[in-house]
Amino acid sequence: MENHSGQPSPGSIMQIGTGFWASKVLLSAVKFELFTLLAAAESMSAAAIKSKLNFKCTDRHVFDFLDALTAFGFLKREGFLETAKYSNSLDTHLFLDKKKATYVGGMLEMLNNRLYGFWGNLEQGLLTGAPQNEAKQGENLFEKLYEDPNRLKEFIHAMSGVQMGNFMALAQQFDFSNAKSLVDIGGSGALLSLMVAKQHPHMSCTSWDLPAVAPIANETINQFQLQDRVKTAEGDFFKDDFPKADIITMGNILHDWDEETKMMLIQKAYDALPEGGVFIAIEGVIDPERNKNAFGLMMSLNMLIETGTGFDYTFADFNKWTKAVGFQKTEILPLTGPSSAVIAYK
Structure with a gap:
C-alpha cells in the first residue's frame, strides 16, 4: 500500500501489520453464524445477539464486535449502542447466509x-x-x-x-x-x-x-x-x-x-x-x-x-x-x- 500523500506516515504499515485483527473479526462472525442468524431475523439488537450467541463478554465488547463489522461494511446499523438494531449488508446477505446456495x-x-x-x-x-x-x-x-x-x-x-x-x-x-x-x-x-x-x-x-x-x-x-x-x-x-x-x-x-x-x-x-x-x-x-x-x-x-x-x-x-x-x-x-x-x- 503505497503512500501517495507526499508526507511520511506509518498508517499503511500499521493497517497491514494489524490486518489479522480485521480478518479474525470476520472469521469469528462466520464461525458464530451471525450473518445466517441476522438473515432469518432481518434485524436484531446487540443484547439479542449476545443472548442468542451465548457471549459472556461485557456489553461494551459486544458493541465493539458488531460495530467493527459495521465499519467494515458487513453489517448495517440503525440506532446507537443499546438502541442499535443490526442487519446484514447486501453482499453479506447474499454471500454469508449459510442457508443460501450463494454462500461463500x-x-x-x-x-x-x-x-x-x-x-x-x-x-x-x-x-x-x-x-x-x-x-x-x-x-x-x-x-x-x-x-x-x-x-x-x-x-x-x-x-x-x-x-x-x-x-x-x-x-x-x-x-x-x-x-x-x-x-x-x-x-x-x-x-x-x-x-x-x-x-x-x-x-x-x-x-x-x-x-x-x-x-x-x-x-x-x-x-x-x-x-x-x-x-x-x-x-x-x-x-x-x-x-x-x-x-x-x-x-x-x-x-x-x-x-x-x-x-x-x-x-x-x-x-x-x-x-x-x-x-x-x-x-x-x-x-x-x-x-x-x-x-x-x-x-x-x-x-x-x-x-x-x-x-x-x-x-x-x-x-x-x-x-x-x-x-x-x-x-x-x-x-x-x-x-x-x-x-x-x-
Missing part, C-alpha cells in the same frame, strides 16, 4: 479452522521450503483431507466459496456458443459446471474429481436441480486421461503444483480437446509487473504453506506453458476482484 463462507470457515494457524508458520516455510500444514506431522494434505468426510466437505465448500463469484462471471462473460460440452477437472463441488449450465441451457457439463468427492458434488447438483445437464465423473488426474470435451476447465488447480506437474496437466487438457477446443484456468493470476495483485502473490505463498512447491503465476507464464504443448492462441479475461480466467485455444 466455506472458504472463510477453512481459513479459520486450518489456515489461520498454519500461516503463523510462514517464516518457517520461507526458511525451509517445506509445507506448514498437516505435512509437518508427516501427513499428505490431500490424502488427509480425502480420508475424513467432514474435513473433505469443509475443503470442498471452501474451494467453492473462494471461486463462486468467478464462476458466475465466467458463465456470463465467456462466449460458450460454439461449445456443447465442458469438463471441469478437479471439479470439487461442481459449482463451475452448475454456473455454466444455469447460464447456457445448451451446455452439458461434467465435474470430474476423485470418487470421495462425488456425493458432495451431487448434493449441490440436486440443490440446483440441474441433474439433466450436470453430472459427476470419477478420475485421478495423476493417473487417468481427461474426458473428451469442447472446453476443459480448472479452477484453482494449476497453482497447487510445481512447474513440471503444471505442464503435465496442461498437456492432458490439450490431448482431451478437439481442434478449436478451449482450455480455461481460473486463479488469482499475478499481474505482469508482480506489484499489484497482492492477493495472487499471497495465494502463491499459501501454496508454500500447503504444498511446499506449488505457486501462482502470471499470464506470461501461462502463455509459455500452453504454447509449449501446442496451444495456438491465449487470452486473459478478468473476473471478480483479483482473479482472472486465462484461456488457451487449440
Whole structure:
C-alpha cells in the first residue's frame, strides 16, 4: 500500500501489520453464524445477539464486535449502542447466509479452522521450503483431507466459496456458443459446471474429481436441480486421461503444483480437446509487473504453506506453458476482484 500523500506516515504499515485483527473479526462472525442468524431475523439488537450467541463478554465488547463489522461494511446499523438494531449488508446477505446456495463462507470457515494457524508458520516455510500444514506431522494434505468426510466437505465448500463469484462471471462473460460440452477437472463441488449450465441451457457439463468427492458434488447438483445437464465423473488426474470435451476447465488447480506437474496437466487438457477446443484456468493470476495483485502473490505463498512447491503465476507464464504443448492462441479475461480466467485455444 503505497503512500501517495507526499508526507511520511506509518498508517499503511500499521493497517497491514494489524490486518489479522480485521480478518479474525470476520472469521469469528462466520464461525458464530451471525450473518445466517441476522438473515432469518432481518434485524436484531446487540443484547439479542449476545443472548442468542451465548457471549459472556461485557456489553461494551459486544458493541465493539458488531460495530467493527459495521465499519467494515458487513453489517448495517440503525440506532446507537443499546438502541442499535443490526442487519446484514447486501453482499453479506447474499454471500454469508449459510442457508443460501450463494454462500461463500466455506472458504472463510477453512481459513479459520486450518489456515489461520498454519500461516503463523510462514517464516518457517520461507526458511525451509517445506509445507506448514498437516505435512509437518508427516501427513499428505490431500490424502488427509480425502480420508475424513467432514474435513473433505469443509475443503470442498471452501474451494467453492473462494471461486463462486468467478464462476458466475465466467458463465456470463465467456462466449460458450460454439461449445456443447465442458469438463471441469478437479471439479470439487461442481459449482463451475452448475454456473455454466444455469447460464447456457445448451451446455452439458461434467465435474470430474476423485470418487470421495462425488456425493458432495451431487448434493449441490440436486440443490440446483440441474441433474439433466450436470453430472459427476470419477478420475485421478495423476493417473487417468481427461474426458473428451469442447472446453476443459480448472479452477484453482494449476497453482497447487510445481512447474513440471503444471505442464503435465496442461498437456492432458490439450490431448482431451478437439481442434478449436478451449482450455480455461481460473486463479488469482499475478499481474505482469508482480506489484499489484497482492492477493495472487499471497495465494502463491499459501501454496508454500500447503504444498511446499506449488505457486501462482502470471499470464506470461501461462502463455509459455500452453504454447509449449501446442496451444495456438491465449487470452486473459478478468473476473471478480483479483482473479482472472486465462484461456488457451487449440
